[in-house]
Amino acid sequence: MAPRKQGSLEDWIHAFCRESARRGHQVDVWLHEPMLPSFVTELKASGARVDDLAEFERSGLLSMTRQLAAHDVIHLNFLAPRSSIAMAAYAAWPTQVLYTAHSDLIDKEESVVRRGLRWVVNQATMVRVHSLAGVSEHVRAKEGRRFGLHPHRSRTLFNGVDTRRFHPRARPRPGEKVELITIANLVQSKGVHHLLGALGRLRSPRGRLRVVGDGPEQQSLRVLAVQLGLQHQTEFLGLRNDVQDLLGASDICIQPALVEAFGLTVAEAMACGCAVVASRVGGIPELIQHGRTGLLVEPGDEAGFAAALECLLEDPVSRFRLGAAARQRACEAFELSSTVRRHVDWCEEAAGYAPRARVRRPPASLLSNAYLLQPETAG
Structure with missing residues (x-):
């Protein structure tokens, strides 16, 4: 690389x-x-x-x-x-x-x-x-x-993960928009198109998504966001050097990959105290215990991702609980x-x-x- x-x-x-x-x-x-x-x-x-x-x-x-x-x-x-x-x-x-x-x-x-x-x-x-x-x-x-x-x-x-650099930061106050983030090389196998599809199914418009990363699928994902009416709540940030700051200030990190060897961005998000929603694929279940340190969804299941996000968008207590347990897991294992x-x-x-x-x-x-x-x- x-x-x-x-x-x-x-x-x-x-x-x-x-x-x-x-x-x-x-x-x-x-x-x-x-x-x-x-x-x-x-x-x-x-x-x-x-x-x-x-x-x-x-x-x-x-x-x-x-x-x-x-x-x-x-x-x-x-x-x-x-x-x-x-x-x-x-x-x-x-x-x-x-x-x-x-x-x-x-x-x-x-x-x-x-x-x-x-x-x-x-x-x-x-x-x-x-x-x-x-x-x-x-x-x-x-x-x-x-x-x-x-x-x-x-x-x-x-x-x-350097848990001193990747750590929780000040998050939005209750009532403000919930900050969603996904970090990926924008290729088909990372499943970001499924994440956009899931956002299009949400009843709640409270979440704002930031997409961090670049790759060959970036333009088609921008087009898809417009087609789904998500252009006003989706921001494509490209490649960034301040991922730790972005994660630290986010409420929910979504990793919708179709294949994943480990899930480094998942581990980074966990270290930052984010509530994580990720695909039950590859090495990710070794990082996340479903319901305790995050939520797992079958890869490509847009309805499943939408349901998990809907639950967390409406429940700040669950977001905090999952994020705190995720931080502890990251510090102990990664x-x-x-x-x-x-x-x-x-x-x-x-x-x-x-x-x-x-x-x-x-x-x-x-x-x-x-x-x-x-x-x-x-x-």
Whole structure:
């Protein structure tokens, strides 16, 4: 991914580099352009070396392999397991290779022969992978089956949220419009068209929706909002660097995705004390306990989303109760400093470091594209 903004994924890689440096390691990071200058500046300040991934790939397989072989651990992150850089990583023997799965892949209908061939290729792909991490248990189990991994070679490492940056803020007083928000890459699979359809069904006009993010579906969503008569209560904000402020001042966050590996925006909204209404899909049920830390609706069920929103629009007490429980859940399960420590532990384990006691520290600040861990004490 290209770090075009300040956000949780960007926070993650900053925190990872800082924690690695604290333990005496050197991290090299390969990223796609465009890179937000402030993000790169902060990354370099942590001691990381930063390079352009596209330029690295253009150097050719042999050159990539030589450079990667200088590292102890290669972490393939937001990269396809059979991309050119992945092939170079596998060739960089004896460097250990880690792979993180972020995607809730949709199973394709295939013939028995093609499915069998894919199974063989998938298993062969993982021969050089030390272990795989899924950003949710749903993804870990699914990718483990896909690649034929024994359970001991996979684990779940949740994405993390900086709960000091994502926290509740002053919200509108009772009687004012209820602030609704959705944050998404505006593509079909994020289901924002279903959210607009649900808003068109509401009896109450009290909610105002802000759509944060950009993507190929943005213009068609604007047209749909007009067609449904929602143009006066729907605002398209585009890509933003102040998501934490927008979430902190929102009452209800809606995540209507049709597929979702983890649901990072859900975790961010929970940390901000929002009442969350989300699809019961992928890894989201691992974040939200229905009726306690949020409300879950079947993906694509516009009537179900409308009913859940209608209930929360009319009941500020329920909104507050769900938001408070969501904040507690986020702090306990998705705090950034804790998830980053577990991730660096994983890298050290792959490099052969013996486990050692960790000193608990206050939260730090989340992930990008590919990074490589090289302990300075290694040969």
